[in-house]
Amino acid sequence: MSEAVLTIRDLHQYFERGTINETHALQGINLTVTEGEFVTIIGGNGAGKSTLLNSIAGTLPVDTGQVVLEGKDITYDSVTTRARWIARVFQDPKMGTAQRLSVAENMALALKRGEHHSLFRIGTPRSSRPRFKEALKRLNLGLEERLDTEIGLLSGGQRQAITLLMATLQKPELLLLDEHTAALDPKTSATVLQLTQQLVQEEDLTALMITHNMQDAIKYGNRLWMLDHGRIVVDVAGDEKKHLTVPDLLELFNKASQEQMTDDELLLSSDN
Numbered sequence: 482m483s484e485a486v487l488t489i490r491d492l493h494q495y496f497e498r499g500t501i502n503e504t505h506a507l508q509g510i511n512l513t514v515t516e517g518e519f520v521t522i523i524g525g526n527g528a529g530k531s532t533l534l535n536s537i538a539g540t541l542p543v544d545t546g547q548v549v550l551e552g553k554d555i556t557y558d559s560v561t562t563r564a565r566w567i568a569r570v571f572q573d574p575k576m577g578t579a580q581r582l583s584v585a586e587n588m589a590l591a592l593k594r595g596e597h598h599s600l601f602r603i604g605t606p607r608s609s610r611p612r613f614k615e616a617l618k619r620l621n622l623g624l625e626e627r628l629d630t631e632i633g634l635l636s637g638g639q640r641q642a643i644t645l646l647m648a649t650l651q652k653p654e655l656l657l658l659d660e661h662t663a664a665l666d667p668k669t670s671a672t673v674l675q676l677t678q679q680l681v682q683e684e685d686l687t688a689l690m691i692t693h694n695m696q697d698a699i700k701y702g703n704r705l706w707m708l709d710h711g712r713i714v715v716d717v718a719g720d721e722k723k724h725l726t727v728p729d730l731l732e733l734f735n736k737a738s739q740e741q742m743t744d745d746e747l748l749l750s751s752d753n
C-alpha cells in the first residue's frame with residue numbers, strides 16, 4: 482500500500498463570510514493522495530480548483546478542516562514554511578522566476594526554495610553549473626547553452642519549462658501545477674505538458690495539476706478529479722482513468738453534478 486502524501490479532512494473555505502456576497506467555495510473536501518499520484522483537476526469556472534490549491538499551498542488560510550502533508554499537520558503553517566515541501570508552478574511564466582536574473586541564478590534560487598534569503602546573497606557557485614546544464618539538457622530546448630541569459634528574455638514556453646525544472650530541482654513532497662500551460666500557444670503547451678509528465682514519472686513526484694482542457698486531463702496523470710460547486714464530484718484512477726473518453730467524463734459529471742454540462746462548454750476545449 483502506497484504512503485499518503487497529502488490528506489485533507491473536511492475542508493471548508495468561505496469568501497466574504499457573513500455578508501450578502503458569501504461564497505462557500507470549498508464544501509467539505511476529503512481526500513488522500515498517495516506517493517507517485519499525478520492528479521489532473523478539472524471543473525467549470527468558480528468550481529473551487531484554485532481555492533483548493535491555495536489552501537494546500539497556504540496562500541489562503543483554512544476556514545475549517547485539516548491539511549496533512551507526509552504525516553505533518555500543516556493547516557496553520559505559512560506559505561514560506563510549506564514551500565520547503567510544496568513547489569508550485571503558476572499560469573503566468575513571470576510568476577515563477579526573477580526576470581532580471583540569469584537562468585543559472587534563478588536555478589540557484591530554486592535550490593534554496595523555502596529558505597529565507599536575500600537576493601543579494603544569491604550567487605551561482607561554479608560547482609552547480611554542470612548540474613544546471615545537465616538538468617536543462619533534459620528539456621531538449623537548447624537552454625543548456627543559455628545559463629547566463631536573463632530569464633526575462635526567454636519566451637513564455639522556455640520560461641515555463643525552466644520554472645517546472647526549478648520546481649523539481651530540489652524534489653518537493655508535492656508539486657502543484659496551476660494551469661501552468663494555459664498562457665502558452667497550443668504547440669508549446671503540449672511540449673510543456675509532455676515534459677511535466679516526464680519529470681513527474683522520472684523523479685517519482687506526487688503532483689496535482691489544474692487544467693481547463695478535458696483531453697489533457699484525460700491524457701496526462703494517473704488520477705482525475707472533477708470539481709463542482711466546491712466538491713469533488715468525480716474521482717477516477719488507474720485503468721478506469723486510462724480508458725476514459727470525453728463523453729464518459731461528461732456522463733460521469735452530469736450524473737454527479739448539480740448542473741448539466743454540454744460538450745460545447747469551454748471546459749471541453751480541445752484545441753491544445
Ligand SMILES: Nc1ncnc2c1ncn2[C@@H]1O[C@H](COP(=O)(O)OP(=O)(O)OP(=O)(O)O)[C@@H](O)[C@H]1O
Nearest residue numbers: 496497504506524525526527528529530531532533
Ligand atoms: N478572493 C476572493 N474573494 C471572493 N470570492 C472568491 C475569491 N476567490 C475565489 N472566490 C470565489 O470562490 C469560488 C471558487 O473560486 P476558484 O477561483 O477557486 O474557482 P476555479 O475553479 O479555480 O475557477 P476558474 O476556473 O475560473 O479559475 C468562486 O465562486 C469565486 O468567485
